[in-house]
Amino acid sequence: MQSTPPGRPVEAAFPAQTPAAAQIFTTVLSHGPLTRSGVADRTGLSAAAVTKAVRPLIEAGYLVEDTDDARRALGRPANPVRVDAGRALFIGVKATGDELIGVLTDLCCRIRVARHLPLTDPAPGAVLAALAGLVRELLTEAEGFGVPVLGLGLAVSGDVDRAEGVVRYSPFLEWRDVALAELATMTTGLPVTVENDVRALTVAEQWFGAGVGLDDFAVVTVGAGIGCGLVVHGQVVAGAHGVAGEIGHVAIDPAGPLCHCGNRGCVEAIAADAAILARVRETTGAAVTDTAEAVALAHRGHPGVREVYAAAGTAIGRGIATVANLLGPQRVIISGEGLAAYDLFAEQIRDTFAAYAFGSAARCDVQTRPLPFEEWARGAAATAIQSFIRSETGSDTHRQRLNGAAPRAQHAH
Known part of the structure; x- marks a missing residue:
C-alpha cells in the first residue's frame, strides 16, 4: 500500500528537529498567522531562536510568509507566518464497538474527507482488515490532493499506552494487550500513533478547539463511557500508567450499581448510556x-x-467537581454523544458541580460542546500530526526498543 500519491518521493522527516522548533511550529499552527516577534512573545523564546527555527520550516514549505504590501505601507514591515495547510495530509480513525470512523485531514487538521465503516467483528484481526480497507480508500482520495499522507492516528477507548503503541484494555472492543501501532503499521505502511480516544479529542481541542490558549483545562465526555482528558501546564497528561483522568471510575456511591470495573457506584455505572438504559x-x-x-x-x-437522567447529571457533576478540586482547570469542556440528553440533566450537573466544587474551583468555566464522531477521528489525526511534528510514533518507539536503542523522548503524552 502506498503512503504517498503515485510519483511522489517518500517524504523526508519534519525539519523541526528540536523541542523549541516543534513548539514554534505548533504555536503558529494554533494561533497563526503570527509575526516572528509574536511567536517569541507566545513561546518565551528569543527572537533569534524563532528566526533560526522558522527559516527551514519556510524552506521546506511547512510555513509560508504573508507578504502584504498594505502592511508595509502602514509601516508594519514584519510579515506574519502561517502554516501551509495543504502541505501534507493525515488520516485519523476512531474505533467504536461497531464502527470505524475515518477522516482525511490537512496539516491544520481540517477534515477533507470522512468515511464510516461498520464493524461486524471486534476481534483485532477483523478490525485490522477493516482498517486496511478504510485507509486504502482514504489514500485513494488523497491522491487527488497531490501531497503525501504522512501519518495515521488511531483513537481507541480504554487503557492505551501511546508510547508503546499498545491497547492495554479496551472494554468496548474487548481487547487486551494488542500491539496496535505495530500491527497497523505493517498493515497500512504508514507511521501510526495510537491514543486513548478522549486524550486524542483533547489534543484536537488544545490545538484547534475550545482549549486553544489555555494552559489548564479538561475535556469530559459523556456517552458509552465517561471519559476525561486533562491538560496541565500546557501538556496533555496520561499519568505514569496511562490512566490519568479516569473520572468514570470515581466511586460516588458505595452502595450504587456494580460497574464493569468491579467496583460499585462509579460515575460510569450511573451515567454511561448502558447504565441509564438498564x-x-x-x-x-x-x-x-x-x-x-x-x-x-x-x-x-x-x-x-x-429521575434516572437527574441521577446521571448528579453523578457527572460530582465527577467534574472532583476534577476541578484536584487540578483547578480554567475550563471544563463537556462533550460526547450523551449530550443528546443534555437538557435532561444540565441543571443537575450545574447544581452538583456548584455544591461540590471547593472555593475558587467553582469559578471554572464549564462549557458544553457537542461533537460528532468525525471530530473524534479528527482528534486521532491531530495525534498523528503531533507525532510527525515531534518525530515520534508508538510504532517508531517499538522498533527502537526491538533494536536495542533508547526511544526518543516522549513529549506531552
Whole structure:
C-alpha cells in the first residue's frame, strides 16, 4: 500500500528537529498567522531562536510568509507566518464497538474527507482488515490532493499506552494487550500513533478547539463511557500508567450499581448510556433498546425516566467537581454523544458541580460542546500530526526498543 500519491518521493522527516522548533511550529499552527516577534512573545523564546527555527520550516514549505504590501505601507514591515495547510495530509480513525470512523485531514487538521465503516467483528484481526480497507480508500482520495499522507492516528477507548503503541484494555472492543501501532503499521505502511480516544479529542481541542490558549483545562465526555482528558501546564497528561483522568471510575456511591470495573457506584455505572438504559428498563418495565427511546420517554414527561437522567447529571457533576478540586482547570469542556440528553440533566450537573466544587474551583468555566464522531477521528489525526511534528510514533518507539536503542523522548503524552 502506498503512503504517498503515485510519483511522489517518500517524504523526508519534519525539519523541526528540536523541542523549541516543534513548539514554534505548533504555536503558529494554533494561533497563526503570527509575526516572528509574536511567536517569541507566545513561546518565551528569543527572537533569534524563532528566526533560526522558522527559516527551514519556510524552506521546506511547512510555513509560508504573508507578504502584504498594505502592511508595509502602514509601516508594519514584519510579515506574519502561517502554516501551509495543504502541505501534507493525515488520516485519523476512531474505533467504536461497531464502527470505524475515518477522516482525511490537512496539516491544520481540517477534515477533507470522512468515511464510516461498520464493524461486524471486534476481534483485532477483523478490525485490522477493516482498517486496511478504510485507509486504502482514504489514500485513494488523497491522491487527488497531490501531497503525501504522512501519518495515521488511531483513537481507541480504554487503557492505551501511546508510547508503546499498545491497547492495554479496551472494554468496548474487548481487547487486551494488542500491539496496535505495530500491527497497523505493517498493515497500512504508514507511521501510526495510537491514543486513548478522549486524550486524542483533547489534543484536537488544545490545538484547534475550545482549549486553544489555555494552559489548564479538561475535556469530559459523556456517552458509552465517561471519559476525561486533562491538560496541565500546557501538556496533555496520561499519568505514569496511562490512566490519568479516569473520572468514570470515581466511586460516588458505595452502595450504587456494580460497574464493569468491579467496583460499585462509579460515575460510569450511573451515567454511561448502558447504565441509564438498564435503569430506565428497570423503572418502566419497557423494552427500551437505545438512548433515543429513553430520551423520548423522558421528554414525554415520564417521571421515573426523568429521575434516572437527574441521577446521571448528579453523578457527572460530582465527577467534574472532583476534577476541578484536584487540578483547578480554567475550563471544563463537556462533550460526547450523551449530550443528546443534555437538557435532561444540565441543571443537575450545574447544581452538583456548584455544591461540590471547593472555593475558587467553582469559578471554572464549564462549557458544553457537542461533537460528532468525525471530530473524534479528527482528534486521532491531530495525534498523528503531533507525532510527525515531534518525530515520534508508538510504532517508531517499538522498533527502537526491538533494536536495542533508547526511544526518543516522549513529549506531552
